[in-house]
Amino acid sequence: MSLVLVNLLDGLVTGLLLFMLCSGLTLIFSMMGVLNFAHASFFMLGAYFAYQISTYVGFWPGLLIAPVVVGVAGALVERYGLRRVHKHGHVPELIFTFGLALLIEEVVQFFWGKSQMAFEEPEILKFAAFSIAGNAFPAYKVFMIFVAVGIFLALLYILTKTRVGMIIQAALSYPETVQNLGHNVPLVFMGVFGVGTALAGLAGVMAGPVLGTFPGMAVVLGSIVFVTIVVGGLGSLWGALAASLLIGWLQTFAASYNVTMKDVLTSVGLSEPADLATSALRDLWTLTLPQIGPILPYLLMVLVLAFRPQGLFGKRET
């Protein structure tokens, strides 16, 4: 039972981290119709910038400065890159962000090399906040939960209580209304892209010490972010939250329980072939849940897209 509780908490951390990334992505998609393939690359930039800053002045200034720098970089990409491609339509936009993802990975390797960076959580948070049945729960993860919840509440406040938020909300549900924003459309786009990427950068700063800061960190997380917002429903903030938590828990629990295909197959009355080592189905019989855990989200996405293209919470089709 205590393991379930630990898993719930771990899944919550993973889910909330995912949400920090997805909230920016879904915001960008809703406003601009661009599925930003490079979103996870901005996440990576956040981690690297914060690492670089932390080598000079420590972790905390990095936590504040790095997302801002990433946001500015994002805004510049929108202003000088995306806007130019925009007139050719959505497919070139998607291809542009795809190319950008490749490029950012190369640029990161250009400056920081290919090895893992020793980016660590601050000393002050390097202790076990509490432990459940011998499982230590690091204070840094508690801090992550607080930051993520704080971001969510701030977004919720901005979206529901401010003028800008009203406009964005309207755009979430009715993309045509974006056209009615008047002469500020380019500025709003730039702002949204900047804020979205800054959120990704913040997620990167938070995740860097836990998941490791290395050039492959964007690829590892890249496609899972799409999966999350597609499953949640494009353009839905609540959907993004729900899907993030769902996928966080799905992955945590899948990795935690060694359900084997053998048990499943024998329970439905099949018997294990005697010549398992040479049987064509040997891989099926030896399959375990943790083995397939990481691909479950993709399976989920394909199923969602095939049967409910608008996603679990979305109102409009992808």
Added chain:
Amino acid sequence: MRKLAGLLLGAIIAISSTAMAWAADTVKIAFIDPLSGPFAATGEQGLAHYRFAVDELVNKNGGVLGGKKLEIVPFDNKISAKESLIQLKVAIDQGIRFIAQGNSSGVANALTEAIKKHNKRNPDKRVLFMNYSAVDPALTNAKCNFWHFRFDANADIKMDALTDIIAKKDDIKKIYLIGQDYSFGKAVAAAAVKYIGAKRPDIEIVGNELHPIGKVKDFTPYARKIMASGADAIITGNWGSDMVGLGKSVLASGFKKPIYTYYAASTGITKTFGADGKGPLKLVQEGMINPPASERAAAYMKAFKAKHPNKDMGQPRIANVVEMLAKAIDKVGNATDMVAVAKALEGMEHEGIFGSKIVMRAKDHQAIQDVHILAHTDEDITFDLDNSGFGLKVESTVKMAAADSATTCKMKRP
């Protein structure tokens, strides 16, 4: 456009082959390993050591065949099997007859197959494969061939040595096995089950699982399982970011007992673990770095560090590859009769610079040597890794590990 591209290709191939032609008084070794992409750091480190080794160990002492120098020619395989085969062709075109590769057993499998076919189809242009790091046991068992030589201890041998040590630790009652879901990870797990079962049947294997390679973002759930299982030790063959992720999560969950690994060192990993890893983190590897095996070894490493302050000597066996190959070439008297060179390598006994005798076993072309259990620590470290102050210190040694182990290799000799 097509013509233009063709002309360009022709020009470039012509240039590169003439560039090679003037250096005909050297014996070239093609180094086919990742020099770009996510594993480039390991490849670069290997290349640096190879270049250093041929200069320091052979060329400074008069080279081979009475004056010819050994030369390392790097080829970037981007850790892809396909690219490796292309680079193999390029290397053969340039007249190179010795191929060195180490990173990824998948690539090694592809290369050994391709070299076998090439040597069969082109008897006048045969090449030898110096495998210095790919440890999939199959390469010297079911898939062995006459042209392949492995200088590292394979996964089985390392596990044999490791379990010799574990067998002596009475406080270990429960062991958790975890690895990446592919041939190497499976080989490690299978070997662990076999040897522990034979040497310490009382040890309970409380977990034996494989996780997808390079796809796990957060190892915390695995760490929780390991904690819940009450394991006294962990054995893992993980490398790269999978090693870092697993190690960090396990340590953060409060695990204080030994974590036996194959590859938890250098290329940023040692620095990342830092003080957290001191105590639990152990490695099984050949080559004695701390304390240095001899004055000569110390001088060798010191010179390397002076030349490459940001690189480590992560794969000490490279020195053995270079020395043994030079010896074999000198014994045969030419570097073109590959059958003779291979026969000279077969069964060769060599006193390695890092304090171990190396025997290239004739029946399967597997090097037999001392294997050490190393501790990740910052005490008594002469040569650290990642310039972190932390390094690997020999804790215990298994002399000539698994020297009489069985092999399924049925070597066909020409």
Added chain:
Amino acid sequence: MSAAAIELEGMCKSFGRVEIIRNVSLSITKGERHAIIGPNGAGKSTMFNLITGKYHPTSGTVRLHGEVVDQLKPYEINRRGLSRSFQITNIFAKMTVFENIRCGLLWSMNYKYSFWHLVDRQPGLTARAHEILEQINMADKHATLAGVLTYAEQRALEIGITIAGGADIIMLDEPTAGMSASETEYIVELIRKVTENKTLVVVEHDMGVVFDLADRISVLVYGEIIASDTPQNVRANPAVQEAYLGTVLEGAD
């Protein structure tokens, strides 16, 4: 049942809670030229989309030559002999004029999903496409990219694509929208010419065009048909005048 080309019976359509079409029944006989008029937001386009299969009615039926078609896909309805144009120009902008017309021909000339015919080697297909180009007076523009044509030319091409398949029911959605007087005149003549002996249903704002072209007119107001009669009777109908004509006809230019 009857020989009516299109027959609507108790057709309703709502989006969420908003009812757009309320209980519309209408019968259009074969060979008739029928116009649908009504103020903006009356539901004319929705009705068009319901008949052509873009939307499916919430309740009620649509019959085409007596066959119930309201659950069919647009392409299935098209194959039953109904073809439509669009309010916003809807052509294949990156293809030539000739290819636009040819695309309109393929299905009706029984090429269907063929991947064993070469379109350039079908004399019948090429000849027929050129015939239609002649009909819409665009033979000299056959090699021009459709996207670079003038607006009026694009509208004419749109009509060409619509009639190319030889459908016997042609539905045109505001064919003269946004045109000058002379262009309108030209298009109306063109429509008259190419829809000869066919059933024509047209949604139109320009009352001049409507009264010029139509045999019968239906007036749609707030999703309901308030009159369906000959032009003279519709003009005389007081309810129509009150709801629609009185204001718009005067305001119309």
Added chain:
Amino acid sequence: MSLAGETNASAQAGANSVNWLRLLPWGLAVVLLAILPFVFGSGAGLTVLNQMAITIIFALAYNMLLGQGGMLSFGHAVYMGLGGFFCVHLMNRVEFDGLWLPLPLLPLFGGLFGLLFAVIVGSFSTRRAGTVFAMISLGVGELIAACSIIIVAFFGGEEGVSADRTMGPALLGIDFSSQKEVYYLSACWLLISAAAMYLYSRTPVGRMANAVRDNEERAEFLGYSQRKVRFMSFCASGFFAGIAGALFAINFEILTEENLNLATSGSVLLITFLGGVGFFVGPIIGAIVFTLLQTVLSLFTEIWQLYLGILFVMTVMFFPFGLTGLIAIHFRPYQLGKLGTLIIPYALIAGPALGFALGSACVMEILFHARHAALGDETMTLLGVSFNSHSPAPLLLAVAVAGLSVWALRKLLPAFKDAWDEANHAGDAS
């Protein structure tokens, strides 16, 4: 919008007369493919040529989706890879079970297997175009790539499955043990596949694929189900991708996980876009340039992927019609007989443009060397000149060259633009 300028010809083409002029490119291709091995006879040269042939088929197949059908796929390597894996297993059956199958026919079976899988996936993925299709392709791609490590029986795990191509029945005494024989086999299949794909684009369903790409709603009202048209393009594309996979299996005699993964799928997108999606020859040019960059550039510089990334992003931003588009825009000046007037303006800006490219490349190389080379190793060689990468002078020089080039380009560009406009202007050449 297929072959540049072909639309004109097709509209006028007399129905049954063979237009010899249009067969000319194909004839040239045959001759070129036949003589290439005599120019690049080395093993590596042939391997690169084979690699190119395979990439061309794959990219052409991919462009049936992206260029012809408007479907952006992030997982097309799956169909090539599965076709290839199937063929490797077939070759092993030939070797160990005595199955009678001449090697030259193998690609057909690879194609059929690719087709089979495309039918399965296409049945649900082609319902929508755009983002939905792109995301499903991504999901399926990730799933199959992950399966390749789990299902060892078929995919062989991380080390893949290998085979020996020479074990089949020898036809006419050819056992395909030499690279040259394999090259001619690949070249034949390249010609067959390219011709078939070109002809496919000229069939009714091929034309409707373009129509659906441009305007799916309109196509539906012309009697065609957009879903079925997309489905058929998808299946055809899967078939030809399978052929490419089979040729890969024959050439490399090994298939691994990397044949299925996202990186391979991504690179075919890159290749196709670089070459130009709007043209039939686009993917061919893209494949040639990309293969050259990959094999040759990586010999000269460590940061070739950075250059590739920059090239790709620049292409998307400035030349969305790709390299072929860049060539095609000269077609109008050529028609107007004004191509000659562009020579001098081009010559004028060529210097600064080259200076800028080289200058900025040098800046990057020097910075990279200074940052990542071994500490003692301060000398580097660029363009045949050796210097100390840690001293500021070379870096400043490179920056100065790049900066001056930009300045010169800015000065020269207005005049170039005028010349360009003039060359595209139908009026008299004054």
